[in-house]
Amino acid sequence: MPDPKRHWRDYLERKGLKTTQQREAIVDAFLRSSGHVALEDLLSSARRKYPRVGLATVYRTVKLLEEAGIAAARHFGPGQTLYEVAEGRAHHDHLICDACGFIIEFESDEIEQLQDSAARRLGFNVLRHRHELFGLCERARGIAGGSCPGLAAGRQPNSGAPPSRRGRV
């Protein structure tokens, strides 16, 4: 997402929604933010520019930002929801079958977010990572009817070729 602001305007137009001063104030405050933001923070930021905004509008606007794929919610606990700018990350991690050597790529935003926040808490800034899970696929475990995800996709095991399946989890 090279230009989130443009993406936002496009989204509004596509949906037949309107550009209002309070929405702009909230969106600007959000995009200006780095890391996690609480809605209360957005409210006070937005109020500096447009003092009449209410909390409900912030909720409504952030929900739109989520739908537009610009904001991502992180739930840390009951009543502890923070939002962050959804970066166009394309990480993929690996699931490797010990038996057939097959590799499945998978993605998990939740894991990405957790590892980032874990690192941040320890004072670290994560640049890249490696996350590999080793285990056995259904076939290798002898499960009736189970299949190796790689084989199931029509590939031969241990081929060393790129993974045949991508799972979003």
Added chain:
Amino acid sequence: MPDPKRHWRDYLERKGLKTTQQREAIVDAFLRSSGHVALEDLLSSARRKYPRVGLATVYRTVKLLEEAGIAAARHFGPGQTLYEVAEGRAHHDHLICDACGFIIEFESDEIEQLQDSAARRLGFNVLRHRHELFGLCERARGIAGGSCPGLAAGRQPNSGAPPSRRGRV
């Protein structure tokens, strides 16, 4: 954790807490459960054994189970909290500073849980894994007053020695 029930009794005694029928009913219902459980589920399960229990008691008991390390909460969204039996895993993952080469060990039950459920969804059974985060510590990023967690703990960077700090995150 070979015997959760024993661990639970020990925990109660250590803390000077009491064993009550409703607690037992709730704990049994929880330990009998597999996967994720909602508190409402625990309530109705527990009520089959001890009909007078209230929801507040379930909340209070599950909080104790968390403190005892027996239960783990999963927050799926606002108002969508499920609990699962915490397995006694002792994984530790690594946070590696690109600048000083220092390694911090960290643990995150949440990440463990997520990666396992991700794998499970793809038909895998995870036996072991490697999870390494590469990045920069505060000192390496030139943050005023920031320190490399390794250096802060009194170790020399790039020593190749075991990590000096463990972070539970």
Added chain:
DNA sequence: ATCGATGCAAACGATTTGCAAACGT
């Protein structure tokens, strides 16, 4: 002029807590 957006306050659902009574030690 039309139709969506806003602010406010009330509604809502999940979680917590105050309190007097009941229970385990």
Added chain:
DNA sequence: ACGTTTGCAAATCGTTTGCATCGAT
């Protein structure tokens, strides 16, 4: 007997919504 635990209801928290009004197109 003592201090903890319980159930209940009320309180609290974050979040959503109804509605009359306002604003953007």
